[in-house]
Amino acid sequence: MKFLLLLPFLLVACSPAGVSWEAGRTERAAQDRIMLVRNSPETLGHRRLVYQSATHPDLNVFLKDEGLPDFIAETSSEDRQYLVLYYLDARQGWMCRTHRVRNARVHFAGPYSMTKRETAVLRELQNTSGEQIPAAAPAKAPVN
Amino acid sequence: MSLLTRLFPAALAAALLSGCTVTPSKAPPPDTKVPDRAVLRKAAARLTAVVISSKAELAPWVESRFTQGQGPDDADGGSAVPISPDGYFITADHVLARSDGRNVFLIHGQLGGLKATKARIVWRSSSSDLALLNIPIATPRYYNWTPADHWLPAGTPVVHSGIATGFRSEPGQLVTDIPPGKKNAARFKHDIPLEPGDSGGAVIDAYGNLVGVNSAVEFLVPLETAFFIESEANRPNVAALQRVIEKDRRRNGRSLSDVSPASP
Numbered sequence: 001m002k003f004l005l006l007l008p009f010l011l012v013a014c015s016p017a018g019v020s021w022e023a024g025r026t027e028r029a030a031q032d033r034i035m036l037v038r039n040s041p042e043t044l045g046h047r048r049l050v051y052q053s054a055t056h057p058d059l060n061v062f063l064k065d066e067g068l069p070d071f072i073a074e075t076s077s078e079d080r081q082y083l084v085l086y087y088l089d090a091r092q093g094w095m096c097r098t099h100r101v102r103n104a105r106v107h108f109a110g111p112y113s114m115t116k117r118e119t120a121v122l123r124e125l126q127n128t129s130g131e132q133i134p135a136a137a138p139a140k141a142p143v144n
Numbered sequence: 145m146s147l148l149t150r151l152f153p154a155a156l157a158a159a160l161l162s163g164c165t166v167t168p169s170k171a172p173p174p175d176t177k178v179p180d181r182a183v184l185r186k187a188a189a190r191l192t193a194v195v196i197s198s199k200a201e202l203a204p205w206v207e208s209r210f211t212q213g214q215g216p217d218d219a220d221g222g223s224a225v226p227i228s229p230d231g232y233f234i235t236a237d238h239v240l241a242r243s244d245g246r247n248v249f250l251i252h253g254q255l256g257g258l259k260a261t262k263a264r265i266v267w268r269s270s271s272s273d274l275a276l277l278n279i280p281i282a283t284p285r286y287y288n289w290t291p292a293d294h295w296l297p298a299g300t301p302v303v304h305s306g307i308a309t310g311f312r313s314e315p316g317q318l319v320t321d322i323p324p325g326k327k328n329a330a331r332f333k334h335d336i337p338l339e340p341g342d343s344g345g346a347v348i349d350a351y352g353n354l355v356g357v358n359s360a361v362e363f364l365v366p367l368e369t370a371f372f373i374e375s376e377a378n379r380p381n382v383a384a385l386q387r388v389i390e391k392d393r394r395r396n397g398r399s400l401s402d403v404s405p406a407s408p
């Protein structure tokens with residue numbers, strides 16, 4: 001009987017925490033990576049977009065308008081998250097800046113023009129079903 | 145049964161509280177007033193460039209609006225911000241990185257046009273990327289700092305006055321909080337993309353007050369294209385900076401009463 005009383009604790013603890021744990025695990029795996037977005041079989045890039053668009057409704061709306069990107073790159077810093085969306089056919093990239101908090105506003109910047117070389121690199125990766133490659137971490141430069 | 149009735153409210157409370165996982169920020173909501181044209185006019189009247197050169201004099205070239213004489217062919221520099229009526233300017237320390245053995249000039253607006261005045265380096269801090277310069281003339285147009293005892297929460301609208309992009313950038317906002325405090329020094333971030341030349345430029349709130357000084361820009365370059373993330377700026381411990389200024393005045397036998405009243 002005592003164990004039955006613990007059930008509500010376990011249930012409420014497990015469902016959101018389970019999702020949150022999985023989201024946290026994929027976030028760590030996605031840090032500073034460029035990832036293929038493919039639904040079936042599902043890639044890490046697709047899973048990250050599912051989690052990110054569930055947390056950030058602005059991103060969900062953007063993806064409905066623009067469609068799923070071919071690749072994403074992800075990084076974070078303290079409480080902020082940054083996501084690059086690559087659309088190969090249009091040779092365009094979009095930068096999304098947001099906070100880790102649920103429903104935080106997403107700031108979109110772009111489109112940035114992709115170079116021919118990086119488009120070719122990602123197209124090759126897509127054609128060979130390569131799922132991810134490392135991305136450079138954010139860099140800081142003085143402005144003078 | 146009595147155990148059940150005692151534990152059930154606790155279980156219910158746990159269920160309700162498990163949804164409340166977001167930690168509330170201590171900062172109050174930002175004042176969403178956006179800097180208007182009057183603020184930009186104020187910034188334009190205080191626009192200042194730092195030029196570092198081995199040339200001994202730039203005045204003829206600058207005062208002829210760059211039509212007479214020769215400009216420096218070895219110039220480094222950035223932006224600076226007037227912070228007192230008696231010629232004290234703050235800039236980013238790295239703007240002065242190649243100043244050893246060369247002259248530091250401030251090009252600034254004075255009544256009657258642009259002036260180039262040789263500046264003295266008063267104080268530098270590489271850790272905070274801030275430096276203090278002085279020119280021996282009155283600068284009645286200067287900035288007041290935002291009050292040190294006020295929050296400047298993330299989301300506070302700002303503009304900047306760097307010489308490269310200050311007057312063609314849209315207003316942006318702070319990305320990080322600047323909490324109040326006696327010292328109130330902070331490295332903070334805003335979302336206005338900066339370009340070379342903007343270092344040392346003012347970050348200004350909607351009331352024309354100085355928040356801090358531009359320092360750096362952060363990019364994410366996953367492959368080749370550089371995606372802007374955010375810009376970084378610094379705010380000094382204003383009270384400590386004021387003490388540095390007062391000490392420098394005393395050392396040079398000057399006082400604030402030597403200059404005309406402030407007209408910020």
